[in-house]
Amino acid sequence: MPVQNADKKNIMLIETHVQVADIPEEGLFLNFEELAGLIGDLDEFSSVSHASGRLELHKSGAEVQISGWVRGKMNLSCDRCLASFAFPVDASFFYLLKPSKEFHREIEPDHEVTGDEIHVYWYEDGLIRAEELFREQILLQLPMRVLCREDCRGLCAGCGADLNREECRCQEVVNHGPFSALAGLKTIQN
Ligand SMILES: [Zn+2]
Ligand SMILES: [Zn+2]
Numbered sequence: 001m002p003v004q005n006a007d008k009k010n011i012m013l014i015e016t017h018v019q020v021a022d023i024p025e026e027g028l029f030l031n032f033e034e035l036a037g038l039i040g041d042l043d044e045f046s047s048v049s050h051a052s053g054r055l056e057l058h059k060s061g062a063e064v065q066i067s068g069w070v071r072g073k074m075n076l077s078c079d080r081c082l083a084s085f086a087f088p089v090d091a092s093f094f095y096l097l098k099p100s101k102e103f104h105r106e107i108e109p110d111h112e113v114t115g116d117e118i119h120v121y122w123y124e125d126g127l128i129r130a131e132e133l134f135r136e137q138i139l140l141q142l143p144m145r146v147l148c149r150e151d152c153r154g155l156c157a158g159c160g161a162d163l164n165r166e167e168c169r170c171q172e173v174v175n176h177g178p179f180s181a182l183a184g185l186k187t188i189q190n
Helices: 002-007 036-037 101-107 132-141 170-176 180-189
Strands: 011-013 017-019 028-032 046-060 063-075 084-099 118-123 127-129
Touching: 028 132, 036 046, 036 063, 046 084, 046 132, 063 132, 084 101, 084 132, 101 118, 118 127, 127 132
Parallel strands: 011 028, 084 118
Antiparallel strands: 017 127, 028 046, 046 063, 063 084
């Protein structure tokens, strides 16, 4: 079955759990399409769409080295104007995973990120949950302050106008003076 042989190192996966025991000597190379469905919504203000990724896993004793990338789009809501917009994600990463027992003995119990952005983590029950690595990498890409654009003018606190698209109406009301409301009322009654 030549096709199967050719695809051996580039298996398309829906399932994202990798058994450490299944990683062969020469490494395991996995491509992921449609990660959005696997990762789900990250929080109420963002979701992932059209994300794909790749993992290259190499075993060295009980440790697993993983390099990979994730690319896609996040749907975010602007902190200032609340408009939703697409935010591109493109991250390359490197993980060193140790079995949980060894990890907790050697290193601080918390997830440690070294200066070189190598993420040292642990795995449990001989299982690597790929979607968690992708999810973390996507979250790391989230800006501290989510803005649809650098100079977003936001919503007016007074009238609620989207100042990117329309004029603030607060000043109008003041200019028309105390009778403007009455004038408006009349029009409506007619
Ligand atoms: Zn905005
Ligand atoms: Zn206003």
